[in-house]
Every structure is written in structure tokens, then in C-alpha cells.
Amino acid sequence: MNIYIVIAAYNEEKSIVNVIKSLKKEGYHNIVVVDDGSEDKTYEICKKQGIYALKHAINRGQGAALKTGIDFALEEGADMIVTFDADGQHKADEIKRLTTPIEKGEVDVCLGSRFLDNKTKVPPMKKLTLKAGILFTKIFSGIKLTDTHNGFRAFSRKAAEKIKITQDRMEHASEIIDEIAKKHIKFKEVPVTIIYSEYAKAKGQSIFNSIKIVLKLVISKLAR
């Protein structure tokens, strides 16, 4: 199985090397980092790591960067694609949990969930926002999930080809789930651990931003 790890990175020079190292340690060598027009040295650092380093000339958002990475991985002949966060929130040794069910042919998509076991300590305000996101997903896409907006996902090649990401910014997370629902792609949720370091927390989504995301999604669904 040719597994590609796709990472969207925006101003992550402080964390990206450790993330790449942890992935290599676990035996993943097809690593695609899409630098989304960072102002820092993210791209230059990645180029020296012996990985696929892509660069958006200008910032287009996480959704756009992930799609660039996924398109690239598909072109390179990936059998499976794992999306992974650049800020060190995810654990490389947990990738297997997401890829095994796909390898076995049970499902085509595995979504990481921080609420399936009690290992992740979610800050209270963050929990509230996420629970609202889960409810929103239920209404919006009709899928009941235990966690949404978790960037840790694995797709079979077939699923990655089917799922169309058109939302450039953070709305893509809901869009992916909406696509899974609409196209009846077989999926399952898998428990993963999210590490809430001070660094990752500062980079996360604020509640205000989450409200903006919901508005954008509703407008785009109406305009279609």
C-alpha cells in the first residue's frame, strides 16, 4: 500500500520539522507538505527534509492547501491518503488505526475522533464549539458523528477521487463530511488522541471563527 501523508501548513516553521520526523520514524516516507503561502520559513525548511514540498504562491486557506496535496498525491499514484495537522496535534503512531480498516477493505474513509475514548483532554470552551459543530453536521449533512473538524483523516484512493473540496477555507471540514454523505461513501470513526499543546491551542479555531464558518457554509449551500 502506497500511503501518502498530506499536511497543509501555514506559518508552522516551529513545529513542522518535528511532525515530519515523527512521521518518518513511523515509516512514512511519502510526505506531502503544502505550504499555504507562509510568511515564515516553512517552505524552505520542508525542502531540506527530503519530502514533497509544495508552495502556494499566496495564501488560499487550509481547504485549498489540502486539496492541492491530495491532487498531487493522486497524481503520484497514492493508494491511500492521510491528512495530518502541521501543528503537532496528531500522533504519527496512530495513523495505523485509520489506515488498517481501509487496507482491509472495510471502509473507504476513516475519520479521527477525539471523543471516542477519554484520552484527549479537551478544553471546555473548545468542547462546546466542537459539540455545536457536531450538531451542525447532523442537521447540515444528516450524518451523526462524535467529532467533526478533526483534521486527522484517511481516504482510499477511490474516496479521495470522489470527494470534491471546493471550499478554500475552514469550511472544507464540513464539506468533506457532506460529500461522504451525499456520495454514500463507506466510512467509520476511529479514536485518536489530540495533543493540546499551548502552541496548538493558539493556532486553533476561535468560537467567533466557527460562527463565520457556519454562515459561509449556509450561504454557499443556498447559492448553489
Place this chain on the structure above:
Amino acid sequence: MIQLIQVVVVLFALFAFSRALLRFKDRKISAKEFTAWTILWAAAIVVILLPGTTFFFANILGITRGADFVVYVSIIALFYLVFRLYVKIDGVERNLTKLVREISISKGKKK
């Protein structure tokens, strides 16, 4: 008796029309767009010089005052224009992303 507002509006409409005409001459806007702008500014001149004309249309639609009719039509037109702009900008954004993506993928071949 000609009011100051009438002079101002007529002058502005003529100015705006001249801009549209220049854009049309430079082939920056199509004949269709130019026609639309011409009708709009001509209508503005007619309405401001002969306010009675608005009453005629207002009456047909069951609106009492001619001025109200103008305000309603203007707001509807503005909303429509904003919607058109929204759709257009959205398209431009998508194309921009596509372009950025193509460039980054074609440059990123080597490991």
C-alpha cells in the same frame, strides 16, 4: 422652476454616461452592458426632470408616491447587483485557487 438637485443629478448622470461611453469605445464593456448603462442614466435624467413620470409607473404597481417607486426599484436593482458581484467574486476566488494549485503542483515534482 428648476431645482438645484435636478442640475446636480443631470450633471452626474451625464458624467457617468460619458464614463460608460469611454469604456465602450475602449471595448472594456460590451454593447449590451453599454446599452444597460445608457438606459439607466437616461432614466435617471427623465425621472429627475419630469418627476410625474414616476407617478405613472407607481400607479400601475399600486404605489402611491412616485418617489417611493424610485426608491423601491433602486433597492431591488442594488440587491441584484450585489448578488451578481458576490457570484462573480466567488468565481474569481475559485479560479485563483486553481491557478495557485496548478503552479504549486507543477513546481513540486521533485522530492
